[in-house]
Amino acid sequence: xxxxxxxFLATSAAATAAIGTPMILRAQPSxxxxxxxxxxxxxxxxxxxxxxxxxxxxxxxxxxxGGIAGTPIRFVTEDSGYIPNNTLANYQRALANHGTDMIxxxxxSTGAMKLIAPELRGANARxxxxxxxxxxxxxxxxxxxxxxxxxxYQSQFDILLQNIKDAGGSKVAFIFSNTEFGxxxxxxxxxxxxxxGLEVVLEESTKAQGADIPTHVxxxxxxxxxxxxxxxYVTGVWPQLxxxxxxxxxxxxxxxxFWGMEKFxxxxxxxxxxxxxxxxxxxxxxxxxxxREGAPRYETYAALSKEMFAGTPMENYMSTWALQTxxxxxxxxxxxxxxxxxGNELTADNVAETLSAISDWDSGGFFGGxxxxxxxxxxxxxxxxxxxxxxxxxxxxxxxSV
Amino acid sequence: xxxxxxxxINGLMSGAIYALIAVGIVSVFKATKVVNFAHGYVxxxxxxxxxxxxxxxxxxxxxxxxxxxxxxxxxxxMRADLPMFSPMGAVLDWAANVPRILFGLAGALVCNAxxxxxxxxxxxxxxxxxxxxxxxxxxxGLISILSGxxxxxxxxxxxxxxxxxxxxxxxxxLFGTPIFLFGxxxxxxxxxxxxxxxxxxxxxxxxxxxxxRATAEDQSxxxxxxxxxxxxxxxxxxxxxxxxxxxxxxxxxRNGISPSLGLFGFSVLAIVLMGGLDSYIGVFIAAMAVGVMxxxxxWQLGGDWAEIVPYVAVLVVLLVRPHGLFGQAEVERI
Numbered sequence: 166x167x168x169x170x171x172x173f174l175a176t177s178a179a180a181t182a183a184i185g186t187p188m189i190l191r192a193q194p195s196x197x198x199x200x201x202x203x204x205x206x207x208x209x210x211x212x213x214x215x216x217x218x219x220x221x222x223x224x225x226x227x228x229x230x231g232g233i234a235g236t237p238i239r240f241v242t243e244d245s246g247y248i249p250n251n252t253l254a255n256y257q258r259a260l261a262n263h264g265t266d267m268i269x270x271x272x273x274s275t276g277a278m279k280l281i282a283p284e285l286r287g288a289n290a291r292x293x294x295x296x297x298x299x300x301x302x303x304x305x306x307x308x309x310x311x312x313x314x315x316x317x318y319q320s321q322f323d324i325l326l327q328n329i330k331d332a333g334g335s336k337v338a339f340i341f342s343n344t345e346f347g348x349x350x351x352x353x354x355x356x357x358x359x360x361x362g363l364e365v366v367l368e369e370s371t372k373a374q375g376a377d378i379p380t381h382v383x384x385x386x387x388x389x390x391x392x393x394x395x396x397x398y399v400t401g402v403w404p405q406l407x408x409x410x411x412x413x414x415x416x417x418x419x420x421x422x423f424w425g426m427e428k429f430x431x432x433x434x435x436x437x438x439x440x441x442x443x444x445x446x447x448x449x450x451x452x453x454x455x456x457r458e459g460a461p462r463y464e465t466y467a468a469l470s471k472e473m474f475a476g477t478p479m480e481n482y483m484s485t486w487a488l489q490t491x492x493x494x495x496x497x498x499x500x501x502x503x504x505x506x507x508g509n510e511l512t513a514d515n516v517a518e519t520l521s522a523i524s525d526w527d528s529g530g531f532f533g534g535x536x537x538x539x540x541x542x543x544x545x546x547x548x549x550x551x552x553x554x555x556x557x558x559x560x561x562x563x564x565x566s567v
Numbered sequence: 568x569x570x571x572x573x574x575x576i577n578g579l580m581s582g583a584i585y586a587l588i589a590v591g592i593v594s595v596f597k598a599t600k601v602v603n604f605a606h607g608y609v610x611x612x613x614x615x616x617x618x619x620x621x622x623x624x625x626x627x628x629x630x631x632x633x634x635x636x637x638x639x640x641x642x643x644x645m646r647a648d649l650p651m652f653s654p655m656g657a658v659l660d661w662a663a664n665v666p667r668i669l670f671g672l673a674g675a676l677v678c679n680a681x682x683x684x685x686x687x688x689x690x691x692x693x694x695x696x697x698x699x700x701x702x703x704x705x706x707x708g709l710i711s712i713l714s715g716x717x718x719x720x721x722x723x724x725x726x727x728x729x730x731x732x733x734x735x736x737x738x739x740x741l742f743g744t745p746i747f748l749f750g751x752x753x754x755x756x757x758x759x760x761x762x763x764x765x766x767x768x769x770x771x772x773x774x775x776x777x778x779x780r781a782t783a784e785d786q787s788x789x790x791x792x793x794x795x796x797x798x799x800x801x802x803x804x805x806x807x808x809x810x811x812x813x814x815x816x817x818x819x820x821r822n823g824i825s826p827s828l829g830l831f832g833f834s835v836l837a838i839v840l841m842g843g844l845d846s847y848i849g850v851f852i853a854a855m856a857v858g859v860m861x862x863x864x865x866w867q868l869g870g871d872w873a874e875i876v877p878y879v880a881v882l883v884v885l886l887v888r889p890h891g892l893f894g895q896a897e898v899e900r901i
Contacts, residue, residue: 374822412735
């Protein structure tokens, strides 16, 4: 066959149609995939296994509401063992398996988010939430696709330090795990303390698990701190530190950040060790699940939990860790839906633009009022205090924005 | 000086726990020449068994009330008048838990002994006479089996267990400096030391101990001298698992119950290498030295260094003495 201009154009048109048609078809998948890595084994498996069930709740709820512009979503969860390299491998595998059907990913640690960040380029970019409140992630210029569903650890430290200042405190200790998670807000916290006129009398780094409690408590006693902020722990170390200090008769008041504020853990410590956590305070970005008045979204979760998790501890109570995940998913799905409703493709760039522009969002109960994404984070929270008698965390401050 | 003493005592208390963990690794190695990489997970099982018998079963419907909390009227009366964190209050809180603590320890010892027998009979004995390397690799595989099984049985849920001893604060002055210690840690240290001394005496002076030493020297010769080497293997595993049960229970009281307890075995392996894989005394000294070094480093340099300095010391010792402080150099005759 001789190729002339006419046959060349016809062949090119046919080839374009043949190659392009699947692209068009791919833009209309039968379902959208959201990949998930969770620490279902390893040191933070307790948190991972408490969070895992909410993905099935979220899938049912979002799909009952019509999915994303009528297309259902499906979560595909894999175990990471809390090893960032495993999360990266899970992400790469999910990309290979689901391609453009996968529109978002949920990762499980600061380390994983930082490791994956350089991968989020061009066709491999996906919108990505996580369990982390790492300050470094709240930087749209560097990480346009990653976001936080609450305040950074630095912001949480700011809230606590301001709270200590307001309470007339002057000497504060920082005790933190020797992990990225633990160290994250320390330098920033020192700067904030200096600005507020507080003296940081102890910076004590501990093992994340199995810390030498007597040694740390001894150093805390010697420091003369009035307040102590604990950072970078989930289930262990922080309760033992508080218990040890109480037994030593130290008058120091302990304050925690998000991951040390779970009622499940506080209740179990109270059951086993007595009221050592009575009066323990900390910062929480969200309302607790039992505070449902005027929180329609929490009511929806409660109704679904009763139906889906009957006979388990989740039937009546959703952990703070699960709430953080739900808030992250709500934000992502809102961004997907708004992007689709605006007639745009669900590319990472389009969704990231919509997400970072979320403003005056009525979350349905998570926060005290409408919130706005700033630097891909929501800088709000309030201080709660635990009562060993009622076994409830109750607010001791107004909603504070930083 | 007083502060030095405070941190040295803290270090010795941590070291005693390391020694109790290490004793299981040495026992298995001495008798079988197998380095048990899964020992941390055997300890984790001990901790979970303690949790099962001290927390789950007493909390079940139908369990006698005295098992969950023994609280006779005279004790309740005494407790009512005491402030919350008084030393006597801590003793009474502990006394109320004594039935479930004993039940928990007994359950952990028995169940871990059975676990040791199962591991030895099903995984180790079939490989007798084969390469030691294969047996060591089996212990590596055992890590996955034990951690997976624990997660199936108990899930990854974190929980807390009662202290084995009253956790009353102990205060006294030394060189003009007030010293603070936890009562439970002192008793844990005493338990660890007693077990350690008991095992060393057993290996030195009992028939079973002589059999273990003979098997460690040369399995074939021990066999030909009428020693039942398979029995020695079994006893070594049971000994490792039962001491592991106590170590697990103590670790659980210090750190709470969670799957991460299994990771303790790895850091203790370095201590065992430092002391000498086949030397109880060497391992004891190494464990105490690492415990004290960790506490001193934490005191002077902070937590980031505390994880590094002791293990640098382990490396230095191994460079100078590849068989550890008191380990026997293996002589190969051609």
